[in-house]
Amino acid sequence: MPYFHFTSRKTAQDILCGIPGLINPGPSRLIFLTPTHYTVGHVAAGDLAIQKEVEIGVMIPEDLVNNPSAPIHAQTIKNPSGAIVRRGGGLEVTTNQPIDINGLNWFSLDQP
Amino acid sequence: MAIGSVSHYRDALILPIRRIVMGKSHSHTNLVPSLKSPMDNFQGPFEIKDTSLERGINITVQDFARQQDLEYRARYHDEPVWFIFRADGEVTHSVQVAAFRSLDASPDEAKLFLIPDARLIRKNDLQLLTLPEDRTEKVVLSEPLRSLKGLSADALRDKLYRLLGKAWETARKFKKHELTRSLGILAGSPDPKLH
Numbered sequence: 001m002p003y004f005h006f007t008s009r010k011t012a013q014d015i016l017c018g019i020p021g022l023i024n025p026g027p028s029r030l031i032f033l034t035p036t037h038y039t040v041g042h043v044a045a046g047d048l049a050i051q052k053e054v055e056i057g058v059m060i061p062e063d064l065v066n067n068p069s070a071p072i073h074a075q076t077i078k079n080p081s082g083a084i085v086r087r088g089g090g091l092e093v094t095t096n097q098p099i100d101i102n103g104l105n106w107f108s109l110d111q112p
Numbered sequence: 113m114a115i116g117s118v119s120h121y122r123d124a125l126i127l128p129i130r131r132i133v134m135g136k137s138h139s140h141t142n143l144v145p146s147l148k149s150p151m152d153n154f155q156g157p158f159e160i161k162d163t164s165l166e167r168g169i170n171i172t173v174q175d176f177a178r179q180q181d182l183e184y185r186a187r188y189h190d191e192p193v194w195f196i197f198r199a200d201g202e203v204t205h206s207v208q209v210a211a212f213r214s215l216d217a218s219p220d221e222a223k224l225f226l227i228p229d230a231r232l233i234r235k236n237d238l239q240l241l242t243l244p245e246d247r248t249e250k251v252v253l254s255e256p257l258r259s260l261k262g263l264s265a266d267a268l269r270d271k272l273y274r275l276l277g278k279a280w281e282t283a284r285k286f287k288k289h290e291l292t293r294s295l296g297i298l299a300g301s302p303d304p305k306l307h
Binding site: 026027028029030032036038043047048049050051052072073075076077078079080081082083084085087088089090 | 156240243252295298
């Protein structure tokens, strides 16, 4: 069962240009993954509660992910009036270990 | 990361794994209510540019979560949003911490908001339910970032601890019957092969 990581075109570019090619944890100290294969950017952003642009996905074989968490449902981000910023609810898996991107399959997500 | 009760989540989760989630053709897209509403008069979440304040929030949220045996997300998706949360049966209670500014406020009038919340996933139809907007609006706590910036590390921690404690007390009292607002249907149905 593969995982998927979704990110912006710029971040994907930075990952792919880096040597060695790794997805590293950011300020959250986590890498966010999902077992769900999204194909449309805004659907992934909404379900996974990602606020930055979601333009690129990468499929990651299970054996490349060390110590994945059990899946939970992504958080719902609200503003102070209760309006929804991101719905969340999609499946979220995390790891705090870098992921080697050598040979992985990257793909573009559809626009709205 | 505090994933304390993994088995609890595993039992509670519906796992539409390996499903391809399409946008236009997928039913949930049509059922999600408009994300803009007349009450949507805030901008944010904003990056907290004062590094000491940002670090203080980051550390205090994590410490509070550990002390209360809650799970947490610090800088969720590497953005300036923090969550503490705990699943209690079907209902997950949470507090979101992030900086917002009302549309008519000046840039230096941003506030740190603590938003108590709750939600559940109705398993028969995979509906994601949460609190009505007006219910959320009545329980949020806020503190101007300007006033927090002036505090010592200890005073900031004490202040945030009190706010988190109060917000968490509110969040954990939300009941299932209060979650009447549908955020739409989650992607896919459970894959029976995974159970």
